[in-house]
Amino acid sequence: xxxxxxxxxxxxxxxxxxxxxxxxxxxxxxxxxxxxxxxxxxxxxxxxxxxxxxxxxxxxxxxxxxxxxxxxxxxxxxxxxxxxxxxxxxxxxxxxxxxxxxxxxxxxxxxxxxxxxxxxxxxxxxxxxxxxxxxxxxxxxxxxxxxxxxxxxxxxxxxxxxxxxxxx
Numbered sequence: 001x002x003x004x005x006x007x008x009x010x011x012x013x014x015x016x017x018x019x020x021x022x023x024x025x026x027x028x029x030x031x032x033x034x035x036x037x038x039x040x041x042x043x044x045x046x047x048x049x050x051x052x053x054x055x056x057x058x059x060x061x062x063x064x065x066x067x068x069x070x071x072x073x074x075x076x077x078x079x080x081x082x083x084x085x086x087x088x089x090x091x092x093x094x095x096x097x098x099x100x101x102x103x104x105x106x107x108x109x110x111x112x113x114x115x116x117x118x119x120x121x122x123x124x125x126x127x128x129x130x131x132x133x134x135x136x137x138x139x140x141x142x143x144x145x146x147x148x149x150x151x152x153x154x155x156x157x158x159x160x161x162x163x164x165x166x167x168x
Contacts, residue, residue: 009109012084016074019088024062031055032110042119069093082106089121097121 010030018026033055040049052058066072070090077086084104091097099121105113 010084010104010106010111011109012077012079016077016086019072019074022066022070022072024059024066027062028055028059030111031058032107032112035111035113037061037114037116039116039118042117070098 015027015030017023018030034053035055035058037052037058038049039052039061052061070092073089075087075089077084082105084102084106086102088100088102089097090100097120099119101117101119103115104111
């Protein structure tokens with residue numbers, strides 16, 4: 001029997017499963033109706049973060065993020081009291097890797113505040129620069145729209161998708 005990690009009633013193992021399976025509906029179930037999500041691009045000037053407020057805005061964001069065809073792996077979690085911290089490693093079909101450092105505030109088993117710091121995976125970049133890493137996978141004929149974008153562009157596209165959904 002595996003031990004379930006919980007933070008103030010949050011079933012972290014189920015949350016991990018939702019993230020790694022790219023299941024926006026499962027992940028969304030962990031958020032409070034009035035939850036807030038702040039996303040910061042670590043490689044950009046300070047004013048480049050954006051805020052999402054409420055479960056509906058967060059739902060649009062999750063659908064945009066999980067719809068990009070990337071794999072998501074959760075690691076290095078720390079579950080304690082009302083806080084959860086973990087790293088999410090995302091690999092896109094073109095081989096680009098992005099690391100998201102996430103901090104959650106939990107009350108009553110629901111996420112009420114989330115802060116994500118998004119950065120390109122420097123470890124993968126440094127391996128490619130010195131020639132020790134695997135060759136970069138380039139997909140030309142099968143490239144899907146949006147998969148050739150930089151991590152910053154992907155972050156902005158996610159924000160744009162969220163805003164576009166609001167106009168509908």
